[in-house]
Amino acid sequence: TQEALKYMRTQGSGRIINISSGSWLGNLGQANYAAAKAGVVGLTKTAARESAQKGITCNVICPGFIETDMTVKLKEVNEGKAWDSMMERIPMGYAGQPSDVGNMVAFLASDEAAYITSEVINVGGGMIV
Template identity: 40%
Template sequence: MTRAGPTALAGRRAFVTGGGRGIGAAIVLELLSQGAEVVFADIALDKATAAVTASAAIGIALDVSDVDAVAASVSSHGPFDILVNNAGRDQHAFFVDTKPTEWAELLAVNLGSVLACTHAVLPAMQAAKFGRIINIASEAGRIGSRGGSVYSAAKGGVIAFTKSIAREAARYGVTANVVTPGPIRTPLLEAAVLAGGDRLLRAMQDSTLLRRLGEPEEVAGLVAFLASDSAGYITAETIGVSGGMGC
C-alpha cells in the first residue's frame, strides 16, 4: 500500500478512542500526518505517549463505555467525519476461572464502547452524506483465543455490528470496516511477554506466517487508507493486519 500524502485527509475531523498509547497513538499520529484534525479519547490520558501529547491532537479523558459521557463529548467536540473505535482491554484466563463481573467489564469496553461511539457520531455523518467508521477488532474475534474467550466474543460482536452498520449507513455515503490486528508490539503485549517469557513471545511469532510481531504503524497505515477517499468503495470488510495469523 502506497502511503498517502500529507493532505489526503485535509478538512476531515477524526475521533479516535484509546488514542493515548499503542495502536491508538500510532493511528492518531498517522491521521494527523495526512492532514486530519484529530480528537482522541483515553481513560488514562495522563499515560499518553509523549509524541501524542506533543502533537496537534486534542486529548480528552473519557470512559468510552459510558454512553452518556460519550454523547456529551461528541456533542462538544464534533461533528466527526472519521470514527476509529480502538479502545479495548484483554484478560488472560480460562473461561471457567472468570467471573460475571469480569465478563461485563470486557464486553462494555470492547463492544459497548463501539456501540456508544457509533451511536453518538453516526447521525451527523448521515446528515453530511459522508463518514468513515473503522473499528479495531482482533483476529481473536475470527479464530478465537485460548484464555481470551470473552474478549474474543466481544471482538466477534464488533465484526458483526460493523457489517450491520455498513448495511444501514451505505445509502448515506458512510462506510464501515473492521481491522483485525494479530500480535502487535504494544506496551500491553510487551508486559504480557515480560510475564510469560520467551516461550510466549515465540508462540506469538510462530502463530503468524511472517514469524514476527507487527508494529502499531502497520495497523495505522491501513486505518488511514480506509479513512481516505481512496477507500470510498470499500465497506463491510474485515481486513487482517496479522502477518497471516490463522491461515
C-alpha cells in the first residue's frame, strides 16, 4: 500500500483495494487471524483518510464463505456435514464464487466508484453481519 500510494499521489489518482475477511470482527479460536484481518481494515481506513485529497480511494473487501479448491474439501468432512453447517450460516443459502469477489474489485477500481472510500464491503451472502 505504501509503495503504490507513492506513485498514485504523484499522478493524483488511484485505487487501493485490500482484501481482508469477515473474521476481522472476531472468530472463535482465531484471535491471531482476526487481529491480522482487523489490521488490514485499519490500514485501509487510515490510507483512505490520508489519500482522499489526492484523488485516491482506499477500500477493503471482506469475502465470506467462497467456494474454492480449499473450501470444497469441506464437502468430504463428516459426510458433508461441515459444508452443510457453513451453508446454514449463510442467509442466501449458498457459497459465493470467486467471481463475486472479482466483480466487487472491478467495480471499486472503476470510475463509477470514484466517490467510495474508506469502506469495508462484505461479499458474503449475508453471513457477515
